[in-house]
Amino acid sequence: MFRNQYDTDITTWSPQGRLHQVEYAMEAVQQGSAAVGLKSKDFVVLATLKRAPHAELSSYQKKLFKIDDHIGIAIAGLAADGRVLSKYMRNECMSHQYVFETPVPVQRLASKIADKSQKSTQSSSGRPFGVGLLVGGYDETGAHLYQTCPSGNLYSYKAIAIGARSQSAKTYFEKHYDTFTNDWKDLIVHALKALKGTTGDNVELTTKNCSVAVVGKDL
Amino acid sequence: MFRNQYDTDITTWSPQGRLHQVEYAMEAVQQGSAAVGLKSKDFVVLATLKRAPHAELSSYQKKLFKIDDHIGIAIAGLAADGRVLSKYMRNECMSHQYVFETPVPVQRLASKIADKSQKSTQSSSGRPFGVGLLVGGYDETGAHLYQTCPSGNLYSYKAIAIGARSQSAKTYFEKHYDTFTNDWKDLIVHALKALKGTTGDNVELTTKNCSVAVVGKDL
């Protein structure tokens, strides 16, 4: 294989001003099973395809994690990295609750994850995380949906999909977003329709191979 | 030998978003002697082939370890790495017992091992562990069977096999799992039948070359 010389070390810039190792870690996200998120004024819905290492005998691998009563995440990419980050987020939630006696604002938590990711791209003794997160939550300012990347970037979305074949789900959202209502049951239907597009034609979505989570007002 | 340039350092991503060193460590698991695990509602059975460095004069090398009264593990891969991890698990059990005055839940322990493995894949000063574990245990929520990988992944199974020629055992489980009962004696028979498939035709399973462990309710 031909090797681009600038991609060995994470702390090496290429002449074009790029950090190859960060980009390769983002590729790992693109190869994870798909996850979609969408939000209305008061609700966020996250949905993921579950992959099972062995279809019949194993449980499906968890891709949705509850972080706090008002925050959940969906991951795409290295499951082990995702588990480590979710543990970090739970600790942050608890320590914020303890210090401020209020639930952590969603953006603040998403921002902490993004900072932790950025840090891992500037130190030469580790590697960028190989996982992308959809962070969905509801706080005083309403429902929020964030995407974090291995690079440390943080985006706010109304609806987004990450992971393998996520382009199809994005296209679905573009076409139909205007029709979304503030009914969380309606959002779930849209989430599943979008997720369906990321699977093969002969795969049926069942409670066994996909997970759905809802966060929102008065749930 | 042709060398893929991305596999020297554990903390280097390949352009395809893969961590080669982790994958090579998982190869070490595939070359260890086979281990199988299966569970019913109340029992978990682990069984391993023992390999002896010198058939007649040496004892067989231990592949099954008792971790606590309610937890046991089976390993495939580097025996020395497995011994180190089992020692770590025993310490975790004791310290959990000491602090909480209850036995450690099985999932919690499996999760700790997975986190320890993930950590070793993100630090540039060591190497991933070269061993896979089947963790079987029984706690308040019933019997559990987990598989951990060098990557830090953690899977829950009803029945699984790892190590050399484990595909044959997996196939056995797929065909016969529906016939498993909640009788641990029955589970042992199935475990041995599955294990038989991973050996050569002219090898007979005896108490000398295979080990069996049962964890479960009221044993």
Added chain:
Amino acid sequence: MFRNQYDTDITTWSPQGRLHQVEYAMEAVQQGSAAVGLKSKDFVVLATLKRAPHAELSSYQKKLFKIDDHIGIAIAGLAADGRVLSKYMRNECMSHQYVFETPVPVQRLASKIADKSQKSTQSSSGRPFGVGLLVGGYDETGAHLYQTCPSGNLYSYKAIAIGARSQSAKTYFEKHYDTFTNDWKDLIVHALKALKGTTGDNVELTTKNCSVAVVGKDL
């Protein structure tokens, strides 16, 4: 790709007395979306193009940050690095306010960022920041506009543009600077006109794709 041998390590000088890694990080700034800044006697205006990862469904990525009541920054380059630096600046502002009980002078803050950047170019265990900042602020000595680079250089400007196609905006400033007044509304118009030059012909500047900030006297 042909590799210049001196650009692997940040702490390696080339025979021409250059530090390639620093120059490549500055290239990352050139590829960020454009940001412009200009000042009159009493006001500084910063304006940026926002880039959205997904035009309709995502919010636009923030390129303008409020640091303190009297200081704001615009960034071009790696957004994650910019977010980390802005957090650092906010801390510096608060600690200066706390110790001296006066707002931090603009130049002092810009100087701190430059020092932090220089430091990252002399240590072999990290990488230069991949972000350029326009620091605009107003203090007892009037309005100030600074540009910081990944190299640690610090420049004072009357009007400047950084990022992709910034040359066009610079040309605009050169031609029209003499006509600038001390009216901040007038400055905003000039900022937007300059920013327009950095976009394609068929792009219209709207509140959705550009941000404007004003800092100054009695605002």
Added chain:
Amino acid sequence: MFRNQYDTDITTWSPQGRLHQVEYAMEAVQQGSAAVGLKSKDFVVLATLKRAPHAELSSYQKKLFKIDDHIGIAIAGLAADGRVLSKYMRNECMSHQYVFETPVPVQRLASKIADKSQKSTQSSSGRPFGVGLLVGGYDETGAHLYQTCPSGNLYSYKAIAIGARSQSAKTYFEKHYDTFTNDWKDLIVHALKALKGTTGDNVELTTKNCSVAVVGKDL
């Protein structure tokens, strides 16, 4: 010499899931002068060939070390590494005696050495030990004979040989083990016969070029 690319660093896995540096260290054991060990119910006998750097004027180099009253070791490989490990074992014995006021069990000590060896295979700042040990001892549970490797593996044997041309001694043990009695004088005879096979035809075993040690009940 053709170089396999995966064997430079100890912490690098090859695509086949092997750690080359560990295997090369085991090669160093294979090139040391031979050592044999055998045990009956109550006795362990260790015997080694001594190599002298200069036959007539130097003393022979020590290959058998007394660790405690009830434990001895025989080494093959780098003598300097062996001396360091034997010193470590003596310290462990003393500290166990001091804390528990009983002699250290043989398996516990062998296990400590194996753990120390495993640790040196997972750290990138050192090298695996280049020495193999036969650990013979007698404790409450009878006589024990262990072999440790640079990899950290630990085997229990009835009779074993390590070092140069050890295959011949192993073959001797396979053929004759059934005839061994529980008489330590008898064991010594067998040890020497096995050791004879690892020397050239015209070499006579004398008190000058071989050492024998016996550990056991009521000695």
Added chain:
Amino acid sequence: MFRNQYDTDITTWSPQGRLHQVEYAMEAVQQGSAAVGLKSKDFVVLATLKRAPHAELSSYQKKLFKIDDHIGIAIAGLAADGRVLSKYMRNECMSHQYVFETPVPVQRLASKIADKSQKSTQSSSGRPFGVGLLVGGYDETGAHLYQTCPSGNLYSYKAIAIGARSQSAKTYFEKHYDTFTNDWKDLIVHALKALKGTTGDNVELTTKNCSVAVVGKDL
């Protein structure tokens, strides 16, 4: 580009007994804009060309720094490195003043900078500073003019020039030094004449593109 193999690491000697990285850092000094210094019995004059990144809209970059009431420096090379060193010198001045209650002698300060530079050439975890300094000061023993290099060398001069096209200024000093008087106004004229030689023919020295500093007796 052909690469001389000895210049990667700063701590690597070439077979000719040279440290290439130090020499390359000195090249960075040669490419900075010119700085000249000259002294009489009681006065030192420093003068620099200012370079502006953008001629009309930016302020010129500072090349002359006041360190203490009796000491000033002119820099050539990396401005960011120079700013860091000047900050270091100010601290040294203040701490000397505090401890000894007298201004720091000029040579002592120059010596400290040289030691700091030497240190950075013997450690493998950083890089040599890429800046040369002219240190001018006046103390009890009269006026002093020192030049420091990235290598840590320290020279005392009556008149010297560093940076791009400095040879021309040196030649001027050689021809005219004998005519210098102890009048600082006269020295400034000579400094500017020497500096003029380092610019292109059609460049006029104005207060906008050059800076002059005088340190001396009873100023």
Added chain:
Amino acid sequence: MFRNQYDTDITTWSPQGRLHQVEYAMEAVQQGSAAVGLKSKDFVVLATLKRAPHAELSSYQKKLFKIDDHIGIAIAGLAADGRVLSKYMRNECMSHQYVFETPVPVQRLASKIADKSQKSTQSSSGRPFGVGLLVGGYDETGAHLYQTCPSGNLYSYKAIAIGARSQSAKTYFEKHYDTFTNDWKDLIVHALKALKGTTGDNVELTTKNCSVAVVGKDL
């Protein structure tokens, strides 16, 4: 020069189970000027050739060091390394005398040096010592003569020679050892005769170019 790939790092094993860097350090010993040692029941004699960097004007370089009243060493190889080790030995002697109030046994001291040497072969941040020592001493158990190597090996000898052309001296010892008496004057004669063989034919041994030391009973 063709480079064997396994000899760069000291902590890298070659496939043949060898540590090349250790072997190269031992080559440095072989190139030092010769040193011989021999012992009888009560006496040890050490003798070395002195090399002078400049025959007439310089003193000869010291190759024999007194460590304590009852111990002396002769060195071959890097003189600077030898001086450092001899300083270490003197400290060990003093601290043993202080703690135990008896002189340090010769073997114990030799063993300490060997351990220090072994340690330097297992750490990746240094290099093996490039010096071999003959340690001669007299204690309660009689006269002792040890040789230590860069590898950390330790040998006990009746008579030995190290350094350039030492083979000739070894041959002398083999032929004549049986005729040695317990008279130290006699031993000195043999030492000088052996040393003579390591020089060119036209070199005469004088008090200027060789040193002799005697340690023993009632001296």
Added chain:
Amino acid sequence: MFRNQYDTDITTWSPQGRLHQVEYAMEAVQQGSAAVGLKSKDFVVLATLKRAPHAELSSYQKKLFKIDDHIGIAIAGLAADGRVLSKYMRNECMSHQYVFETPVPVQRLASKIADKSQKSTQSSSGRPFGVGLLVGGYDETGAHLYQTCPSGNLYSYKAIAIGARSQSAKTYFEKHYDTFTNDWKDLIVHALKALKGTTGDNVELTTKNCSVAVVGKDL
């Protein structure tokens, strides 16, 4: 340039048992301007050629340093390294004076410098010093003249020269040493005559381009 593979790292032995980096540092000494030293019973004279970076306008660079009232040094090689070592020596002198209330013996000081140099050849995180010293001093045991090398070697001389073209001075000393008297004025004449041989034919020794120092009895 062809690169010998063993000279990159200071801690790498070549197969011939040599440390190339140390030898290259010694080459740096050979390229410094010459320094000579000679001694009689009661006096030591050191003399050096001064090199000026710019003949007319700069002071000459110092090559002779006073360390204490009774000790001086002359250096050849990297001046910056020499300045650092001389500072170290002054500290050692002061601390010896403070602790023992007597001046430090000359040999003890020379030995400390040699140890410091040896240390820098065994650590992989720095480089050997690139400077050679002539240490001249007078203490209770008379006058002493030592030479130290980057390798850590230490030689005692009656008369010696180091640096560029030093061979010519050595030859002078060999021819004339027998005629030296114990008169320090006579020694200075010889020193200058020897030094003259290291310069070109048309260079005249003056107080401007050479320095002379005398240490000795009752001066």
